Amino acid sequence: MQLTESTWFVIAIIIYLFAMLAIGFWAYRKNDDYSDYMLGGRDLPPFVAAMSAGASDMSGWLLMGLPGALFVSGFSELWIAVGLSIGAWANWKWVAPRLRAYTEIARNSITMPSFFENRLRDRSRLLRIISSIIIIFFFTFYISSGMVSGGRYFESTFDGDYLTGLLIVAGITVAYTFIGGFLAVSYTDTVQAMMMLAALIIVPVMALVALDNPTDIFGWQTENAYGPWPEGNPEYFNMFTGVSAAVIIGNLAWGLGYLGQPHILVRFMALRSPRQAVQGRRWNISWMVLTLLGGLIVAMVSTVYFGQKQSSVTDQTNYETVFLDLTRILFHPLIAGLVLTAVLAAIMSTMSSQLLVVSSSLIEDLTKIIFRREIPDKVLVNLSRTAVVAVAIIAAMLAIVPKDSILGLVGFAWAGFGSAFGPLVVAMLYWRRLTSAGAIAGMITGAVVSVGWSVLGLSSLMYELVPGFLAGAVALAVVSLLTREPSEEITAEFDAAVYLAETGEFSGAAAEEAREAAGLETVSEPGPAEGGSSRA
Template sequence: MVEPLAVAILIAYLVALLLIGLLSSKKSSVGMTDFFLAGRNLNKWTVALSAVSSGRSAWLVLGVTGTAYATGLDAVWAVAGYIAVEVFLFFYVARRFRAYSEQTGSITIPDILETRFNDKTHILRGVSAFIIMFFMIAYVASQLVAGGGAFATSMGVSSSTGMWVTAVILLAYTMLGGFHAVSKTDVVQAGFMFVSLVILPVVAIIGLGGFDPLLQVMHTEGGGFTSPFAFGFGAVIGLLGIGFGSPGNPHILVRYMSLKNVKEMRQAALISSVWNVLMGWGAVMIGLAGRAYFPDVSLLPNGDQEQVFLTLGSEILHPLFFGFLLVAVLAAIMSSADSQLLVGSSAFVRDIYQKMFRRNRKLSQKKLVRLSRLTTVVFMGLSLILAFTAQEFVFWMVLFAFGGLGACFGPALLLSFYWKGVTRQGVLWGMIAGLLTVILVKQQPQWTYAFLPDVKELLNTYFFGITYEAVPGFIVATTITVVISLFTKRPKHAKQIIERLNESA
């Protein structure tokens, strides 16, 4: 049974989220830029910490800790992969995102692609918007399922009740406060995640009697517990390749577009990097310490390695601090889901409705904000339906989401900001090729074996055993984009665009 003090902290956290949504509602009602980008008026701390929390989700507090518990230091590669890529993005790419989005009035990723290639056909906007909506609804549905499980564990309610509570809280503050509320709540949630991931391993190691007992356990386990190189080359590259998802996930990228002063981007990058390193270190150490406290996975609830975070916390922490751990799990879930919900809504309202269906009509900003709020409700409804009725489909979709979005948009955006020779046709076919590659590598449909070899087996044999789908997806997308661009006509003013971006960087 969960201590009343821990439950009280959890309830106080949920109330705080609602209050932030209410207090942010006036600012978010001014126009679409305010609702979806907080008016490009966020400070460096808010941008940095909201980027960290929205990008990690429950994967860090549950997934990485569980991986470290099961495989040891090999988990370091997964953390190193996303940290390295996000350092590169924040220090080198983010300024271009911010400068170009303001120069062109871009609010969404499809906005950026259409203006960069002067795409009068709106094909890039339409294809990218539908891909974003498709994945974001599935993403949010998976977060609702995870939230339901977290509430069931922490408060003793049913999973279905937990899903409803997660959905209502998420919808309320996101719909009312837009990106103003989402960014502020993400800062709060980053704080809970940070405190939990730093305090728990420190207390755990002290409880063991220092590092020596932990090192002894690691030596006894052997393998990945004594060397991060115990995995094969392909597996290591695959884990590092987790970072390939970051350049193409819109709920991370929109943070760069929301900073008030582009000159503060490198300071935001430093804050984000330090936060990421400390949280990653904490997650790995929790898994390693958990192995010392629970030598066999059968000692964890349902034999689930991802329960090591909460189980270790309940074992060694005061109820007050265990309450922080419960909040950290929910914070990890909600800090991703709120951003994904908002990005999905922006893809419909901005890219489909305003820029395609109503592009020749002048629409008031207040009307667009009202429609954005209504769309947020509809998207949450669709996510709830999926979460309750098609969980297998949801988890199947989420398998492709992070790597799929990375392969789809990552090469397209990076080449758009750095290479004057990239073309609309190259980007379009590169996006499609990257997404299809991810699907074939992750879970090749049975009917494709009639005319294609076993793609995963092919990678195992000829590609160093690298089978994490984002890596081949990213490489294929980049290759197709470059090759087709070399044989098609680049847009006018491409050279001037790149020169302006070079100046802004």
């Protein structure tokens, strides 16, 4: 019996999906308590942290959004990739070690909002509540972009229905996140990162072999028709033509967004020790450079291949399916199905990480405040799983009729997090003078300016992350300087965290020794409004 192309694709995807669910069940057996479910017991190896951060960061944008943008506009879109590479390196270099040390010193904080509150002893709870609301708001759009990617994936791969694809991708992602928590998300992301890398090596190489003259990729598209260019794009290889200085600055500023992305920062918090951030950085940046280069070559090859072979791209608006279409044409259906699962992997890896962070904000950072009493770990885990499903449903409703490109949805959420949390995270880790009032002012200002800039249609002038980040940083600094200085207890804990981050070795015992050296008593898990407190 001759199997159809779609049947081969289904076989490949079923193999992949069962593998992801198997990892989810394995992680389920590793979760002994709520902290394990949300942060993996702070026992994440650097390779896993690096690969899972990369996969959850890049998402469907790497295999669909980036090749599509480069296909349409050429090298002028590379500024985003340059900015991201620089930003990721800086994040691992300067944020990862201190965040790993400080989150454990600050009452063993397991979410970013709880860290913000514990770091500054904010008894009003406003800092924790507002940051949680910001996370839920922007991640709903971010998760929605993943579901849009899933729907378009099924349209291109199976000539299927967009809504059906959206629901299948969302359902499987929710399933293994629901079952296994942080460990499931981290280890599935690691597998998915390696699949993405393999796909971005194999596909462009095979496409080059299929061309009559592989060197055409270095000039053919400037004089010949392809995609949206009936007479070619003479400025395809020019990184400066067609983009203003403001646009270049805005695209480079995507790197600033790393400083405020909760689903990436949580990997730093889960490392075994601050010292392992060095290994994590090397793995992550190596992977990132190779995959971004692969995305660039996919776009270059696609312009020539689809122009010369007279083949059409499924997505005739944003051309975000060039990778998918190229794979279907070049490979046997079973091999193509296995390669195309890398796209599915990219989509699902980001969605799962974001779903987990949103559920932690809903449960750890809001529900525990509302109930004001100790909640058993088993109840917290079940509430978190319920939150995963609820957020997925809302995001799916937004994705049913997509009103923007994948890159547009990702860009909006990325800017929102970078503006609200980027300056705040840096100040939390490097500025002893930061106050809770300044933190709240900076966070709100950054988020409002970023959203307002986008709503007013000013993003075409400059990416909203730039004004949002700058406004948030100024508000944070000014209000902090105008309000009362932090207590000696807060500054002593700051010094203890810096010491642990710089020495590199870290364990629970080391944390307590550093606290004692700074004159701080041992504290329990509850935050400042839950009865826990430390005294200098």
